[in-house]
Amino acid sequence: KQEVTQIPAALSVPEGENLVLNCSFTDSAIYNLQWFRQDPGKGLTSLLLIQSSQREQTSGRLNASLDKSSGRSTLYIAASQPGDSATYLCAVKNDYKLSFGAGTTVTVRA
């Protein structure tokens, strides 16, 4: 059974600082990995998807890396803004199933 862990559980930073969010998973036979953003009481917004054959993906201020062999992914958010405050979820796909981490709740202080 795939286990997904996200560290830290919560993070508070001043505006402008770079964010580093970590995700680890136990079964490296993954199909892909997705990072999502969830605002309080809302659904999920997909941020980045990394296929198992890829090492990283970038979109604007966001960059996600994947090291499948060690079972790790890292999401970097550059020059954080108060609007980046949300919970960030890492999800790993094996076969047909997506397994989620518990998330990292980020607060960016103005």
Added chain:
Amino acid sequence: GAVVSQHPSWVICKSGTSVKIECRSLDFQATTMFWYRQFPKQSLMLMATSNEGSKATYEQGVEKDKFLINHASLTLSTLTVTSAHPEDSSFYICSFYREPEQYFGPGTRLTVT
């Protein structure tokens, strides 16, 4: 990205009643879809997977007679919580799969009193 809608966005019901939640994909057709449940401060847990026209596959510990899933068409799926109890209060999110991503609905907050 693809658009998925859910209705209602929130619902309050009395214990013992049934509640139906609709999930629609607005701009694509998908044969496979998923229902998730999220308790406060916890992550999403997969409840069941369904393919259009066939019975849903439920995850271990999820009661199939309590959570009825109907994948009526390639753009519509419904989840009915039967004889709801306070412990069923949760945030329910649907998801359609379109290679290579899963697209999620905005969620339905269910409160059972």
